Structure formats: structure tokens, C-alpha cells
Amino acid sequence: MDMQNRVGSKFGGGGVMNDGHSARDRKERLRQLAMETIDLAKDPYFMRNHLGTYECKLCLTLHTNEGSYMAHTQAKKHQTNLRRRAKEDEDKQKALNVMNQAKEMQYGRQIKQARVKIGRPGYSLTKSLDATGAKCLSFAINYPEIKEGIVPRYRFMSSFEQRVEAPDKNNIFLLFAAEPYETIAFKIPNKPMDKSEGRFVTSWVDGVFNLTLFYLVESPEDGEEGAIVAPKMN
Ligand SMILES: [Zn+2]
Structure with a gap:
């Protein structure tokens, strides 16, 4: 009044x-x-x-x-409530900011940890032909400093998935990964592999990861040797 x-x-x-x-x-x-x-x-x-x-x-x-x-x-009632609501929103926002900041810091630490790599692993690659003339590739990757409890992983990557060189349908990449080593990749011929038993084998023994694969026997005219390299993937 x-x-x-x-x-x-x-x-x-x-x-x-x-x-x-x-x-x-x-x-x-x-x-x-x-x-x-x-x-x-x-x-x-x-x-x-x-x-x-x-x-x-x-x-x-x-x-x-x-x-x-x-x-x-x-009126006073509404105005007071508006101020109260604004204060509440501000407090909520502040709490949210603190949370996000904490997340960022944590995320930042994770990234940093992931980047502590100890370089490429040593490796050897043996190429051979078996009695039937099938081409064999045998990879041995040395991971003496591998993190405890980690088993090396491998995967094939099409030439179109990778970003290191121009895609070429004649090749695929075979990647090997194990923390804290850098992931390495081998460029191998994109030809049918033998999926039968004993023709695609992996083992993990004493810090050495082995992968042996056989290609299916092909007719002599397309049996050229594919280039094998180890491009840096990361
Ligand atoms: Zn009101």
C-alpha cells in the first residue's frame, strides 16, 4: 500500500x-x-x-x-523470487564449472600419460615359401618392457583406412599395438589368406609376440612379391 x-x-x-x-x-x-x-x-x-x-x-x-x-x-514477491532463482542458477553454474574443470584436468592427465611412449618395438620379419609354394610371412615383435597384464593386439587395416600414404587396393596394413610401445604397421599384399587351421597362428611368449600367416597359393602370373615396410603410424 x-x-x-x-x-x-x-x-x-x-x-x-x-x-x-x-x-x-x-x-x-x-x-x-x-x-x-x-x-x-x-x-x-x-x-x-x-x-x-x-x-x-x-x-x-x-x-x-x-x-x-x-x-x-x-511486485516485490516476484522480484525477490527472480533474484533467488538467479542466485540458484548462478550457484549451479559455478558448481558445474568446477566439475568440468576437474574433468578437464583429469582428461589432460590421461592424455599426457598416454603420450609417454617408449618408442617402436624391435621386430623381425621372415618371408618364406612352404612345400606347396604358399607364401608365408612370420612376424616377431619384441615387447620386453610391456605393461604388466597387457597382451599385444594386432589388426588388419585397409589401405583406405590409414592416413599415412595414398590408398592402394593392392596392399593392406597389419598393425601391432602394445602399451607403452608405439603402434607399428607392416604393409603387406592384399591377397587371399589361408584361414585353415595352423595357417594363421599367433603366440605371446617371453615378451615376444609372433604372428605367422600364409597366403593361398596363386597362379604364377600374379605371384609377385609385395613390398613390406614398417611405416610410422602415430
Ligand atoms: Zn511470480
Whole structure:
């Protein structure tokens, strides 16, 4: 209530207003002000309920018309709640920032750890032909400093997956990986391999990973030797 406009107030200099009148007047002024400055469509707390009246979702108050709601948005209760909500959002954001920062630090440490590599492993590659004329490749990769509990992994990568050199459908890559060593890759001929028993074998013994594979026997005209290299993959 506007105390200055009360009947009998010593400030009520120019003509006396009754209480009802001044309250209505004040409400109307607030409503006008709100109408001018507030776009209800953008007010996240303004809600028209199923009864056709309005609610403030922030203060959980009911309003019979838009004007009443708008006047409410200028009132102390709503303004106080707005400030409280803003403070809560700010606190939440701060907590979120702290969490993200902690995550970043942790993630950063992981990256750093992963980058502590001890270089390429030593390796040997033996090429041979068996009695049937099938080409054999036998890889031995030395991992004497391998992390405890880790078993070396291998996988084939098509020439189109890798980013080291221009794709060539005549070759594929055979990768060997074991932390903390660098991953190494061998370029080998992209020709049908023998999948039968004993023709594709891996073993992991005393820090040496072995992989032996046989190609299927091919006709002499396409039995050329493929280039074998060890490009740096990372
Ligand atoms: Zn409110």
C-alpha cells in the first residue's frame, strides 16, 4: 500500500484520494508499465492453465487476467523470487564449472600419460615359401618392457583406412599395438589368406609376440612379391 496517499497523510497536498482509488491507480500504473516492457511470450514463468486463468510458475500464484499477472511480475514477491532463482542458477553454474574443470584436468592427465611412449618395438620379419609354394610371412615383435597384464593386439587395416600414404587396393596394413610401445604397421599384399587351421597362428611368449600367416597359393602370373615396410603410424 502506498502510505503517502493515505487519507489524512500530511503529504497528501493536492486533494485527497481514498485507499481504493489509489490502490487501483497504482495497480493500473504497474500494469501499464509491465505491458510496455514485458513480452509474455518470452516469459518462462507465465502460464495459461486449463481453467483459462494464469499462473506464475515461479511464485505459484494464480491470476485472473494477463494484466494481473503483469502487475505481479513487478511486485516485490516476484522480484525477490527472480533474484533467488538467479542466485540458484548462478550457484549451479559455478558448481558445474568446477566439475568440468576437474574433468578437464583429469582428461589432460590421461592424455599426457598416454603420450609417454617408449618408442617402436624391435621386430623381425621372415618371408618364406612352404612345400606347396604358399607364401608365408612370420612376424616377431619384441615387447620386453610391456605393461604388466597387457597382451599385444594386432589388426588388419585397409589401405583406405590409414592416413599415412595414398590408398592402394593392392596392399593392406597389419598393425601391432602394445602399451607403452608405439603402434607399428607392416604393409603387406592384399591377397587371399589361408584361414585353415595352423595357417594363421599367433603366440605371446617371453615378451615376444609372433604372428605367422600364409597366403593361398596363386597362379604364377600374379605371384609377385609385395613390398613390406614398417611405416610410422602415430
Ligand atoms: Zn511470480
